[in-house]
Amino acid sequence: MGNTSGTRDAPLEYAQQGVHEKFGRCTYGTTLNDDRTTATFSTTGAEELHGDCQVLSGRLSYASGCHRIRIRIEQLRPFSYFSQPKLYVGISNARVNLGGDIGGYWHNIEDNDVFELNMNCDQRLIRVVGSDGRERRANVDLNEYPLPWQLRLAVRGSSGVARLLP
Numbered sequence: 615m616g617n618t619s620g621t622r623d624a625p626l627e628y629a630q631q632g633v634h635e636k637f638g639r640c641t642y643g644t645t646l647n648d649d650r651t652t653a654t655f656s657t658t659g660a661e662e663l664h665g666d667c668q669v670l671s672g673r674l675s676y677a678s679g680c681h682r683i684r685i686r687i688e689q690l691r692p693f694s695y696f697s698q699p700k701l702y703v704g705i706s707n708a709r710v711n712l713g714g715d716i717g718g719y720w721h722n723i724e725d726n727d728v729f730e731l732n733m734n735c736d737q738r739l740i741r742v743v744g745s746d747g748r749e750r751r752a753n754v755d756l757n758e759y760p761l762p763w764q765l766r767l768a769v770r771g772s773s774g775v776a777r778l779l780p
Contacts, residue, residue, distance in 0.1 A: 672765030
C-alpha cells in the first residue's frame with residue numbers, strides 16, 4: 615500500500631536527462647502509490663468552503679533547460695452535482711512548503727483529461743496545455759518564483775487519481 619500519512623517529504627533531486635518526475639509531497643487526504651507516479655486525492659464540500667484543496671508537488675527541482683511533464687486525471691468524482699472540479703497546474707519555488715505561493719493556471723477538468731506543463735528555465739517561461747488544446751503561457755518573474763522550480767498541482771471539488779505520464 616502507498617504512503618497515507620499527512621504532508622510528506624521525499625528528498626528533492628535536480629532534474630536530469632532520462633529521470634522521470636514523481637510525486638514528492640502531498641497534503642492530508644492524498645495517497646501516493648509505491649513508485650510515487652500515482653496519487654489518489656479526495657476533497658470535500660467542507661474543505662471547499664474554506665478554500666482548501668489537495669496539493670501535490672513533484673520530487674525533482676528544475677534550475678536550467680527545458681522540461682515537459684504530463685499528468686492525466688482519472689476516476690474523477692465531483693463532490694456534488696453542481697460542482698465543477700478544477701485542477702491547478704503550475705510551479706513553485708522548490709524550497710517553499712505545500713501551502714506556499716504557486717504560479718500557474720486553474721483548469722476545469724473532466725475524467726481522463728491530460729495536461730502538459732512545459733518549463734523553460736533558461737527563458738523563464740512556463741506553458742500549460744490542456745486536453746482541449748487550450749494553451750496558456752506565462753513569463754515567470756524570478757523575484758516572485760526564483761529557481762529552482764518544482765511541479766505543483768492542486769485539485770478542488772472532486773476525488774480522483776492524478777497520474778504522471780512518461
